[in-house]
Amino acid sequence: MAKQAQHELTESPAQLEQFYREMLYIRRFEEKCNVAYRQGLVGGYMHVYIGMEATAVGWNDAIKVGYDYVITAYRDHAQPLIMGSDPVKVMAEIMGRKDGYSQGKGGSMHIYDVENGFFGGWGIVGGHTPLGAGLAFAAKYRKEDRVALCFLGDGASNAGVFFETLNMAALWDLPVIFIIENNEFAMGTRLEYHAADTELYKRGEPFGIKCERVDGMDVLQVRKDAQRIVDWVRENQKPYVVEIMNYRFAGHGAADNDRQLYRTKEEEEENEKRDPIARLEKILEERNVMNREKMEAIDEEISEKVEEIYEAAVASPHPDPSEVYDHVYCDMEPEKGH
Template sequence: MTSKKSGGKAQPSRRRNSKPALYDATDAELKEFYEQMLLIRRFEEKSGQMYGMGLIGGFCHLYIGQEAVAVGVQSALKDGDKVITSYRAHGHMLVAGSTAKSVLAELTGRIGGCSKGKGGSMHMFDPKNGFYGGHGIVGAQVSLGTGLGFANKYRKTDNVSVTYFGDGAANQGQVYESFNMAELWKLPVIFIIENNQYAMGTSVLRSSSEVELYKRGESFKIPGEQVDGMNVLAVRAAMDKAVEHCRSGKGPYILEMKTYRYRGHSMSDPAKYRTKEEVQKMKSERDCIDQIKELILDRGFMSEDDLKAIDKAVKAEVAEAATFAQESPEPPMSELYTDVLA
């Protein structure tokens, strides 16, 4: 997709697989995918609202529109696998197993947060659920995620490291150093490029000479593929393939998730670099939650009323989390001296 304001010119697609595989989900799995994506959506809407009310400080990057990526990826993982990502981390935290209460309390800087209120939106951390952080420095988590893959191999496990980064970070030098080491040592790392097409505000078409980012690993002999990141079933199918590759000792794999964020890069971004028509077209034609909703209704195992009941329950869970986040006390001053490396 090319914005009228992007100044870029679309290049012809050279995608190897013109018709990507879709995961054959059971009815129960479809319901779970719907519930998880809806939880992220409602959670992020509430986060945006609370930010506007001054209840959340600092930077805040919402995941609205990209929910299918985190949900589809996480569904292919098992206990012991590790996940690391950038500062747009709320959705990844929720599907990794963190509660809505602990994530929202972290956003408000309260002791009940997953990082005891000391990380905030950009620096969350929950290793007991296999989540090794959102990281504020662009691309920095890629080297750390490669290190997690090294730890898995060193300990002789079959666990994988899922290392997320965006299209903007894909141009950072440490990414390619990590690619080289990962392939050289055959590390079980799945590099997930969440290509929401605009980095902070610059179109991929303007910032990257090779816009098909899954090909960035070719010179390191790392296989990769481009995935419809707006379809949770396409994400899951691609992840199953990548996970099998890594668990069998074949080294790293790259998945470029073509996705789209509906909001600005952060809460302070008016997103004037793209048209309202472009955003609305994606919402009306490609929304990841609507796609699963339609599939559920087509299969006939749930009704519109059933889905409305799920939405009502999710909204209640998020509302309860918001209350907890505001009532949980702030960290005591003594917390300044805990969890410090040196």
């Protein structure tokens, strides 16, 4: 486990407040998604990011949002929320509504916002990793200095396609960063039961890819590591493998109500002490950046905003049944050079 870092605060108060707001926004948004799920407003699967917020927020701050590329698996609400996507379209998609990012036909696992550089939202474990390399390939081919962030889970790091992708990324010197989010579980399977080598950052070693393990629960440390790595990849035009240590506070998906089948309450409580939001609150208070009153006011403001998002998403209609076969195949004409 990465050591707890002692920080000299180099970030401005405004930046610190932004990190706090972003993490809290993701948390409150997803808590509301959980409520919507229990109300029967969400069809299919839904996986929340609760507990892992510092990872998305720290990395997002290190990239050029709207220029660099971001892709992830099905635990995909956090990134668009902080990349400038329309939160109503995110929640509407989760509820299968017409105004959602996939017009209500994709659901929680299929949020996309290409305009802001967010390329989904993928349900096949490990299946998006070649797409992450492909985004980096596109940038390199067009001689643009964009970097691609490809988030994947500890479970996904065992997928054969990921090893093939690492090979090609190294062979072609692609500016892609594979961020393996080690939240210690692949569904109900603990890391030790699914990975022969639990030091997942070493996945990059056989291919000569620079790799390291970092802390994912301390947003200030995440941001520092992310900035250093993003800058290196942009400058050197080579891939990187990062294993980021975080923890999934919730069940695998919203329907996973039996977490105690694979982990104990004591373990959960122990990990809750690593809560990235509580950790930042402590730093903000100790360094006199923000007092508890201000934090509560921010929380209230965010919670109200989330209520408004929920109301707007619920008000969106379901897609018309006549559209069920639309967008199954792409309508592009090959002779036009696509």
